[in-house]
Amino acid sequence: MEQKTPKKDNKPIKKVGRKRIDLDLEQVENLASRGLGTTQIARALGVSWSTIDRSRKRSEDFEEALKRGQARGLAQVTNSLFTSATDGNVTAQIFYLKNQDPKTWKDRVENVHATINLNEVLTGAKERIGGQVTDNKEAKIINAVKSIPAAEGQFPNKDLKKKKGG
Numbered sequence: 001m002e003q004k005t006p007k008k009d010n011k012p013i014k015k016v017g018r019k020r021i022d023l024d025l026e027q028v029e030n031l032a033s034r035g036l037g038t039t040q041i042a043r044a045l046g047v048s049w050s051t052i053d054r055s056r057k058r059s060e061d062f063e064e065a066l067k068r069g070q071a072r073g074l075a076q077v078t079n080s081l082f083t084s085a086t087d088g089n090v091t092a093q094i095f096y097l098k099n100q101d102p103k104t105w106k107d108r109v110e111n112v113h114a115t116i117n118l119n120e121v122l123t124g125a126k127e128r129i130g131g132q133v134t135d136n137k138e139a140k141i142i143n144a145v146k147s148i149p150a151a152e153g154q155f156p157n158k159d160l161k162k163k164k165g166g
């Protein structure tokens with residue numbers, strides 16, 4: 001594409017806006033392989049997250065570099081875990097088995113279903129206590145405060161009215 005030149009000067013017209021930031025795809029792939037997310041990659045490269053996001057939208061190569069890096073990092077860690085497990089690391093073996101075959105190797109939780117009849121429990125408790133239980137069915141009022149209608153706006157106790165500053 002040819003740049004337009006003005007008639008008075010033979011200088012090319014400058015493009016409007018900031019210069020495009022080109023990112024090194026190998027460096028992006030390497031950072032992604034280490035488990036960094038896009039925000040962390042942006043910080044490591046000294047650019048903003050929006051620059052990374054724009055690059056992802058503009059270039060399929062950039063997006064592929066991110067995916068290749070993530071896959072490479074996952075493969076390295078998986079190989080390392082497998083090597084540790086086969087070398088006799090029991091923790092690595094347990095972790096590997098629980099994640100690769102969870103139906104067989106998951107931690108089992110025993111569920112106990114119990115039905116409790118409260119009537120029987122109370123009857124048994126009364127029998128154990130024996131004569132100490134009375135059949136007094138009247139409720140006792142302890143520390144009762146006389147209630148008043150809210151419309152009157154008075155305190156039930158004169159002492160409370162004095163304490164409140166009224």
